[in-house]
Amino acid sequence: MKFCIFGAGGTGGTLAAYLAMAGNDVTLIARGAHLQAIRENGLILHTNHRGTETIENITACTEAEYNDCPDVLFVCVKYYNIEDAIAFVKAKISKDTLIIPILNVFGTGGIMQEKLPEYTCLDGCIYVMSEIEAPGIIYQSNKILRVIYGYRPGQPVRLEKTAQTLEQVLQKAEIRGHFSENIVRDALQKFAFVSPAAAAGMYFDATCEAFQQTGEPRDMFVGLIKEVVALGKAMGVEFQQDLVEVGLNMMDNLKPDSTMSMQRDIQQGRQSEFDGLVTRVVKLGQEYGVAVPLYEVINEWGNP
Incomplete structure (x- = not known):
């Protein structure tokens, strides 16, 4: 091919x-x-x-x-x-x-x-x-x-x-x-990991190790996943798995020193996907009438 x-x-x-x-x-x-x-x-x-x-x-x-x-x-x-x-x-x-x-x-x-x-x-x-x-x-x-x-x-x-x-x-x-x-469901399921992981990783400036143990970073990561799930349900998506459980399992299996690409881009002073991974969720929340308070906090923090 x-x-x-x-x-x-x-x-x-x-x-x-x-x-x-x-x-x-x-x-x-x-x-x-x-x-x-x-x-x-x-x-x-x-x-x-x-x-x-x-x-x-x-x-x-x-x-x-x-x-x-x-x-x-x-x-x-x-x-x-x-x-x-x-x-x-x-x-x-x-x-x-x-x-x-x-x-x-x-x-x-x-x-x-x-x-x-x-x-x-x-x-x-x-x-x-x-x-x-x-x-x-x-x-x-x-x-x-x-x-x-x-x-x-x-x-x-x-x-x-x-x-x-x-x-x-x-x-x-x-x-x-x-x-x-059902690509809408499957793509949103992936987004429900990468967006929360990138957003929380950037917000706390932390490696995956911080999200692999009990504490505020892990709680934020879980909360962001739940907001994406709520948005998906408002869009008519029926998920076949518990995305919080899926996301935590993926996070816990990454190397402790791993970081997301958006986080690395910001750390190195490069252009990032913040608009697509964070701001877009806030806009979709407004469009579908879904509360995304954690995303709003990170969006405001990243756009002072």
Whole structure:
């Protein structure tokens, strides 16, 4: 299967590495020193569970240089760069390509679809713990790697064969791929972990260790999950699991010194996904009439 991965950070780099190692045709859209290092040395994947892999069968190029027609485009940029992805699709991507954004922010597929009405933009999410360790090197700190994608309610079902085949291709690449029949529920379930974890981690400036033991940080994390669950129920989502229990289990199984990407971005003075992971929840709460007082506290604290 032919893939284009737009965004070569921890998410896009890890996804590209696994897909290429399974023999798929993969092009990675990258920039700067990271792009140059991949061109010179291949993409290096550093993990704790499978050692270090050097993947040389990946094509790396800039947005302008890309000139191909992939079966699937995975959008793996940060939320604040979504307009760059939309511009790339308009300039370079065929309407026969299935587009799947797998950002941290809930509902990104619908946001892209509004601006790309002639294309097929699904919703999706990914479970992965990875980051750029150095130019050309991706560090995957935890073996979890799961991609979920699907059509939104009422969305025209186009390119369905590609969507069905993709599930098998992902699984053969040692990625837990799942073609979901209820992507709103599944994407919101993922958001109900990553958003509270990022928001609380930033607010307390703490590693996962602080959330793995009894105390105010853990209580805040649980409270934020409950607010996302309440929002989901107001949207008509029926969760099949206790998301507090799921979130705590995920948190307790992370390495104690782990942090979320938004937290790292803020610590390093980079642009962050605060608007998508925190402010967006406050706005959705207003839209659906759901009280989200903890999110409001963090939003006000982050926007003095």
